[in-house]
Amino acid sequence: MNRREFLYTGAAAAVAARSMDARSYAAIPGANDRVGLGVIGLGRRATDICRSFALDPRVEFRALCDIYDKQAAEFQDRFKDHVANADLSVEFQKLLDRKDVDAVYVATPDHLHVEIATAVLGANKNLYLEKPTLHRWHEMDALKKAAASSKDILQCGMQQRSGAHYMQARQEYFDAGKLGHVVFARCVWHNFPWQRRDIPDVPKPAGLRWDLFLGPAPKVPFELSRYSSWRSYHDYGNGLLADILTHWADVAQWMLNDSKPVSAAALGGDFQLHGDLTNPDTVSAVVRYKDWNMNFESTVLSVRNPHPSVYFEGTEGNLDITREGYVFTPGNGEPVEVKATQRLEDAHAGNFIDAIVKGDKVNAPLSAGLEASIPVMMALDSYWSHRICTELD
CATH class of the missing domain: 3.40.50.720 (NAD(P)-binding Rossmann-like Domain)
Known part of the structure; x- marks a missing residue:
């Protein structure tokens, strides 16, 4: 096994x-x-x-x-x-x-x-x-x-x-087959409040226990950027791939009932923020499954993307789903739009x-959380190794 x-x-x-x-x-x-x-x-x-x-x-x-x-x-x-x-x-x-x-x-x-x-x-x-x-x-x-x-x-x-419109979309368009065979899922989300913006080099604030923040991470001197923008540092988080791809990959895998990626390739870099951060501020990833692809694009922009979504392309139509609702566009017919009725949280x-x-x-x-981690970890492996990842060690 x-x-x-x-x-x-x-x-x-x-x-x-x-x-x-x-x-x-x-x-x-x-x-x-x-x-x-x-x-x-x-x-x-x-x-x-x-x-x-x-x-x-x-x-x-x-x-x-x-x-x-x-x-x-x-x-x-x-x-x-x-x-x-x-x-x-x-x-x-x-x-x-x-x-x-x-x-x-x-x-x-x-x-x-x-x-x-x-x-x-x-x-x-x-x-x-x-x-x-x-x-x-x-x-x-x-x-x-x-x-x-x-x-x-x-x-x-x-x-x-837990979103009612996500559950409805899964049942009506994926389980019932209204999308046909889905061959492509495109996941997009840009701009985040945790991005680093000229954080000053200041002494450690009183009442902040730096040793407890570090935990099992390497012991380094205090830097405010490492505390306030910890997602930008590989020692504490995995950046955009962990923060956002985890969510959108989970949506795609859940909708398509397929959580077994075959391979992943990811490219990116520190194109905007620069400095000493160790996670990319821009990343693109392609995750291959048995009979469909998932594309992921994310970057730290100064202007928020107004439409972070997972977009599915099928042989009978397409579906664009966000946290606010979804739009299904059939191959023949008028689009169907559904709005969210409750805050997901x-x-x-x-x-x-x-x-x-x-x-x-x-x-x-837990099974869903771990399954969502698989494409993330494969994309991370590809990004850091500069090769296509086909299996995690």
Whole structure:
């Protein structure tokens, strides 16, 4: 059995075990009380997702964790009506030791994901893990082992899977075959708020624990750019490929029910930002599957692309889908347009809580998170090795 086969069989078994446990949990007296939530990493992403948790009356914030006092204070101020009684800590283990924390949302830099995720599962807590699930391919085994040993819920942060219009498009145009044979998926998304813009060289701010930020990464002196624009550095994240291709590749693979890429090629470079960043600010990738191609284009521009989407070309028509809705254009006939009716983050956070409280299945289980990592890791391998990747070691 190779590593890719190991991924599919092991993840499926872990998901089945957790689904059974969720159903059992719903039958326990008191299981429908408010879910005690802990949040690890209180930055921009956590702020966005916790808007959704704050709207859910079934959720109670009980513990918070961040390595930077200023960021933690800003989070507390923003959610002051919801976190007034939540304990604040610097080290995540203190949060995990709390018996009143039932579920944990993890929104740290990518290089800390697996270390913290395995600790959360080991502490018998339900887990909402931001994407990407992996920072390095070799981390997969530890995460799979922790998930297989746990009976708790695990939701990956790929919120498109909870979008009603995504589900509708999958059923109506892919499962029902209205697109015909899809031969091509084009994924585009440009401009991001995390791009680096003339970040000054300043002393380390008081209350920022640099050693905890670095974690397992190489020990280097503090630089503000490495903290505030960590996605631009290979030690902490994998840039555009991990941040964006993870989302769009998941959409394409989910729609087409094919998560087994055959090969990948990626090119790019530091064409705009320059400086000491180590991830490309512009990248193009082609991922080949058995009978279709996925093209990915992304760059850090000063002007946001108004239409980040996944565009599918089939023998009977095409479909262009975004987070706001989709347009299906048949080969013969008028286009059909559908608008999103709910914020994806609200739907995805709600699905996670439904899984804990009611025993529903999560929409983005570990298997989906790991499968979305495969084309990303293959594209990364191609980019750094300057060759076509056909298998991951």
